[in-house]
Every structure is written in C-alpha cells, then in structure tokens.
Amino acid sequence: MxxxxxxxxxxxxxxxxxxxxxxxxxxxxxxxxxxxxxxxxxxxxxxxxxxxxxxxxxxxxxxxxxxxxxxxxxxxxxxxxxxxxxxxxxxxxxxxxxxxxxxxxxxxxxxxxxxxxxxxxxxxxxxxxxxxxxxxxxxxxxxxxxxxxxxxxxxxxxxxxxxxxxxxxxxxxxxxxxxxxxxxxxxxxxxxxxxxxxVVHDNFKNYQDTILLVDKGEKQVSSTVGHNLMHEHPFAAQRFKQANDNLSKLIPILENGRLSEFIKIVEQEALSLHAMMLTSEPGFILMKPNTLEIINRIWTFRKETNSNVCFTLDAGANVHVLYPEGEKVSVLNFIKTELKPFCKNGEFIVDMTGSGAVPL
Incomplete structure (x- = not known):
C-alpha cells in the first residue's frame, strides 16, 4: 500500500x-x-x-x-x-x-x-x-x-x-x-x-494508567525539535534497533501475561527515550527532580510489595504509572499517600485503556 x-x-x-x-x-x-x-x-x-x-x-x-x-x-x-x-x-x-x-x-x-x-x-x-x-x-x-x-x-x-x-x-x-x-x-x-x-493475555485488559502531573508548563524543547535532533545523533541507529527488538520481545509477553518482563521493557523504553534527549547535540532534559523522585519511589514500592506497578514517560516530565486492573486499590493508595506530594498542586489523572475515537 x-x-x-x-x-x-x-x-x-x-x-x-x-x-x-x-x-x-x-x-x-x-x-x-x-x-x-x-x-x-x-x-x-x-x-x-x-x-x-x-x-x-x-x-x-x-x-x-x-x-x-x-x-x-x-x-x-x-x-x-x-x-x-x-x-x-x-x-x-x-x-x-x-x-x-x-x-x-x-x-x-x-x-x-x-x-x-x-x-x-x-x-x-x-x-x-x-x-x-x-x-x-x-x-x-x-x-x-x-x-x-x-x-x-x-x-x-x-x-x-x-x-x-x-x-x-x-x-x-x-x-x-x-x-x-x-x-x-x-x-x-x-x-x-x-x-x-x-493474542493479548487478560493481564493486559483494562490496564490502568494514572498520570502524575509533575510539570504543567510548556516544554523547553518541543517534540518536533527533539525528533530532528535524532538525524545526527551518535546513538540513533542503535536506538532504532533497540526499539524494534523490544517490540519483538513484547509479542510473546503480551500473549503469556508475564508482567515482570513487560515492566522491564516498558521502563527501559522510557529511560532510553530520555537518554536520547540527554545525549543529543545540544542535549536537553525534560525530566524534573520530582520525576526522578517518583521513579525511585515506584521502584522501592515494587520491591517491598511485589507489586506489578511500573512507570513510563512521554517527552516531558509527567509520569504515567501503569498497573493491572487487579491492583487498582493498592496502587492508587500508594499514589495518594506517597506520590501525590511530588505532583504540581497534587494533581493526577486516573485513566485506563480505551477503545479509540467515536462520533458525537
């Protein structure tokens, strides 16, 4: 086509x-x-x-x-x-x-x-x-x-x-x-x-995404500029290969429901995205100190509770907290007690997977 x-x-x-x-x-x-x-x-x-x-x-x-x-x-x-x-x-x-x-x-x-x-x-x-x-x-x-x-x-x-x-x-x-x-x-x-x-395992149905609003201002570097900086990026070719390889690895994970393997890939992808920004010429940082604090607290919580909560990031400072529907009560409690203070004005949005565009 x-x-x-x-x-x-x-x-x-x-x-x-x-x-x-x-x-x-x-x-x-x-x-x-x-x-x-x-x-x-x-x-x-x-x-x-x-x-x-x-x-x-x-x-x-x-x-x-x-x-x-x-x-x-x-x-x-x-x-x-x-x-x-x-x-x-x-x-x-x-x-x-x-x-x-x-x-x-x-x-x-x-x-x-x-x-x-x-x-x-x-x-x-x-x-x-x-x-x-x-x-x-x-x-x-x-x-x-x-x-x-x-x-x-x-x-x-x-x-x-x-x-x-x-x-x-x-x-x-x-x-x-x-x-x-x-x-x-x-x-x-x-x-x-x-x-x-x-095939997608039931573990990934109705997956939850709570978006922590760390920074509400305009980004210092737009996504358009960031994409363009990849043209001469020294690690671009390896990054494109890494992404395609990770997508290949996700296929069996999505079928068998192995959440621990899903978490590894999703978090690696988030950090790799921001690594490309850090190592661009010129380099730039879209994460904020509170972004890093939230990530570290998620890691600690997961280790201490064996939760399947994880994070991902877009091209910005906000943190998307991802977790299975069955952990909604415990993870939301964790967010409200430990992560909310690191959100701007304590704001976050509770969301989940959806079905796409619809006419009105």
Whole structure:
C-alpha cells in the first residue's frame, strides 16, 4: 500500500454546509517512537495503549464558498486560538492531496480537552486524531458511499492524523495499537496505525494508567525539535534497533501475561527515550527532580510489595504509572499517600485503556 491509495477519485455529492463531531483519546507509547524521516514517517515501530479519560472533543463546522483557499478558525473552549492555526494550516497543506475539497469550504474548528489546558499532557495526538476523523466523515458524506468499510475509514483517518502529529495515528482505535512497519507484526505500516493483531493475555485488559502531573508548563524543547535532533545523533541507529527488538520481545509477553518482563521493557523504553534527549547535540532534559523522585519511589514500592506497578514517560516530565486492573486499590493508595506530594498542586489523572475515537 502507498500514499496514492488515499487519494480519492471523485465525489458524488456536494455539501453546502453542516458539521461533524468526534471524540478521540490520547495514547501512551510502551515502545517509543523518537526519530522520523520523510513526511512524518517513523524510524522505528512503536506500540501504545489507547487511553480512555484523556480525550479531545472536536466539532468541525463547514460552509461552501467560492474562493479557492484555506479558510478556517480554531477555537479552544469557546475562545479563538490563533496560536494553534499555523499548525492546522501546515496540516491542511500536507493532506490537501488526500482531501481535495479543503479549499472549497470555510471551517470552524471547535475543540476542548478533558484534561486541563497546559497540564503537560500532549493534546496533539487526541486533537489531530479527532480532526482527522471529522474530515474523513465529511468526505464519506460527499462520496455518498456510506457503506464504506469501517476498516478503510479508520485507516484513512489514521493516515491523515499521522500527517498532523505522528503519534496521533495511534489514537483512532484501541486498545493496543502498532505504528511502523515491523517484520514480526502482520499488516504493520509506516503510513498508519493498526490494532495489535495477536493474542493479548487478560493481564493486559483494562490496564490502568494514572498520570502524575509533575510539570504543567510548556516544554523547553518541543517534540518536533527533539525528533530532528535524532538525524545526527551518535546513538540513533542503535536506538532504532533497540526499539524494534523490544517490540519483538513484547509479542510473546503480551500473549503469556508475564508482567515482570513487560515492566522491564516498558521502563527501559522510557529511560532510553530520555537518554536520547540527554545525549543529543545540544542535549536537553525534560525530566524534573520530582520525576526522578517518583521513579525511585515506584521502584522501592515494587520491591517491598511485589507489586506489578511500573512507570513510563512521554517527552516531558509527567509520569504515567501503569498497573493491572487487579491492583487498582493498592496502587492508587500508594499514589495518594506517597506520590501525590511530588505532583504540581497534587494533581493526577486516573485513566485506563480505551477503545479509540467515536462520533458525537
């Protein structure tokens, strides 16, 4: 399959005006993607848990117009956010060939997040996936092909979301999503995310993710800059191999339910991601002192209680505390008594795996 697969031939129907709404979740990678090439293509495959409670709601209103140009406004929680519009313009420019109707409509993009603004949780994955779903639904109405296979619809939404934010392609479906071509995962592709196609043990069903909000400010170094620093990184090739090898190792672990082996890989991946940041040129640090304190306390708690709790990190200071559903009571008690003091204003978000984007 190539990019040309997603270029439509023609539309049978013209829409004068209307609106489409979707809710799409964020996701947390277990095997990390860090480093890309071409147009938002990953240098290694990744796998993520789709979340449930951290999501973006987007309503896309459209009005037919005469002048052929991009025309849109973005609103967050009812307030115009012109600062977001350059990123949407870049997205529209990238996807126009796959959505040739974009210049023939005026759009109003109204969006809101379930998590606090500037909470340190990346909203690009949930936001771009929600917008991509809205655009694909609009195209579906224009093609009058309402019976289009659901799989094809989700595939195009994932493909488009990737062009807005790489990890957004993993937020269309749930609960385990693979993005990036991998020799041991059938159907995997650099162009879009797919549902993990193999057996998953009950230990990983309804997996819990409590997100500790260590830092709520804007990151010192953006993910885009961080990805670009991988181009000349001295350890890049070995890191890409490590990630793909870890994904291979996860396949039997996900089937047999060995939580101890799962923990080793997930935590190694988190620390490897930040090791790449530390050893970039220039190097940078996104973790905070409280990030390290939380990690050490998780290690101590796990050793003392034989818990299966573990951590992972995104490209930021916040800590995602992962644990099986059966340990929810004990781990949440641990978080409230020992880890909460290291969160900014004591804030954390209790989440779990989810099923992906849905229309509203």
């Amino acid at each position: 190539t990019e040309a697969t997603f270029i439509p031939k023609s539309y049978k129907n013209t829409l004068d005006h209307g609106s489409v709404s979707f809710k799409a979740p964020s996701n947390i990678a277990l095997v990390k993607y860090w480093g890309k090439y071409g147009e938002q293509l990953p240098k290694n495959a990744s796998i993520s848990f789709t979340l449930s409670n951290c999501f973006t709601k987007t309503q896309l209103s459209f009005q037919k117009k005469e002048i052929q140009e991009f025309d849109f406004e973005v609103y967050l929680d009812g307030k115009r956010e012109e600062g977001f519009e350059p990123k949407i313009l870049k997205f529209f420019e990238r996807v126009e060939v796959y959505l040739p109707f974009l210049k023939t409509y005026s759009f109003k993009i109204e969006t809101s997040n379930s998590f606090p603004h500037s909470s340190g949780i990346a909203s690009s994955a949930s936001g771009m996936s929600a917008l991509a779903c809205c655009l694909v639904e609009m195209e579906k109405r224009m093609s009058k092909n309402l019976s289009t296979a659901l799989e094809e619809t989700k595939q195009k939404a994932s493909f488009l979301a990737r062009l807005g934010s790489g990890s957004a392609c993993r937020s269309i479906e749930g609960d385990l999503i693979v993005w990036g071509a991998h020799e041991h995962i059938e159907g995997s592709s650099n162009l879009f995310g797919i549902k993990y196609p193999y």
